[in-house]
Amino acid sequence: MKKLLYLSVILLGITFSSCEEDEPICTIMTEDTVEGSWSMTEAMLGWGGYQTFEMNELVWTFNNNQMFVYFGDSLGLNPSIPYSSTSNAGYDYTASDSSIIINEVGYNLSVNETELIIDQNPWSDGIQLTFTRN
Numbered sequence: 001m002k003k004l005l006y007l008s009v010i011l012l013g014i015t016f017s018s019c020e021e022d023e024p025i026c027t028i029m030t031e032d033t034v035e036g037s038w039s040m041t042e043a044m045l046g047w048g049g050y051q052t053f054e055m056n057e058l059v060w061t062f063n064n065n066q067m068f069v070y071f072g073d074s075l076g077l078n079p080s081i082p083y084s085s086t087s088n089a090g091y092d093y094t095a096s097d098s099s100i101i102i103n104e105v106g107y108n109l110s111v112n113e114t115e116l117i118i119d120q121n122p123w124s125d126g127i128q129l130t131f132t133r134n
Contacts, residue, residue: 034095034109037061038116038131040081046125048080058084060131067093067102082127 040058043051058077059070068090069083077084083091083102091103100109100118110117114133120126 032112034062034093034100034111034116036063037134039134040129040131042128042130043078043081044122044128044130045078045080046122046127048127049078051078051081055132056134059134062093062095065093067091080127081129 038060039055040053040060041055042053045051057071057075058081060083061068061070067083069087071077071084071087073087079085082105083089093100093102095101095109098109100107102118107118107120110119116131116133117128118131119128122128
């Protein structure tokens with residue numbers, strides 16, 4: 001019983017010491033945002049085909065409403081992959097919780113700490129692009 005009391009006191013102390021006194025709330029930060037650098041791992045292109053990639057072969061970077069696409073010259077890309085015809089190209093984008101508009105074209109958006117999915121109705125032969133956070 002004494003051990004349980006000591007454990008409770010320690011856990012309670014850790015809980016209350018994780019915030020600064022002048023902070024009203026403790027916030028746990030998660031990276032459920034499109035901002036950052038993402039490696040495309042899979043491109044399902046409907047009738048346009050299918051292609052997979054290793055980490056850092058095809059990278060899309062989102063920063064301050066600008067998206068940049070990077071890939072090596074020797075990488076053979078399916079021409080149906082959007083925004084991937086020119087390396088180091090930049091495009092404007094805006095994103096919300098469930099959608100993203102890149103260069104005035106709308107897509108569905110799903111993002112969490114490690115994975116980003118951009119699609120245009122893959123269940124009806126649209127595209128789905130899957131990324132892993134770098």
